[in-house]
Amino acid sequence: MTTMEKLQQVPQRFWVNVLLVIGGGILALILVRHAARMNRMVLGTIIAVFICTVCFQWIYERNEPRALTPLINTIAPLLPSKGSFGNY
Numbered sequence: 323m324t325t326m327e328k329l330q331q332v333p334q335r336f337w338v339n340v341l342l343v344i345g346g347g348i349l350a351l352i353l354v355r356h357a358a359r360m361n362r363m364v365l366g367t368i369i370a371v372f373i374c375t376v377c378f379q380w381i382y383e384r385n386e387p388r389a390l391t392p393l394i395n396t397i398a399p400l401l402p403s404k405g406s407f408g409n410y
Contacts, residue, residue, distance in 0.1 A: 357365050380386035381401050386394045 377397075378401070380390070380394060381398050382403055384394075384398070384403060384405070
């Protein structure tokens with residue numbers, strides 16, 4: 323079996339994922355270079371809003387990474403979650 327035949331047997335979804343990772347890396351590089359020229363206060367605000375959005379989504383959906391589950395377990399009772407609305 324030649325190398326080309328082996329490459330043809332690789333699922334198309336794998337190549338799509340490879341292209342998405344490469345494209346995401348290039349986009350991240352462009353964004354980091356652009357952010358380096360930004361006002362620090364604006365950049366800090368954008369980062370804080372992004373982190374808060376991700377954390378609130380984790381708490382609402384309870385789909386946080388396993389390593390953060392103990393931290394989210396302490397914060398979750400203070401905020402609404404998807405499961406808490408089913409009781410009404």
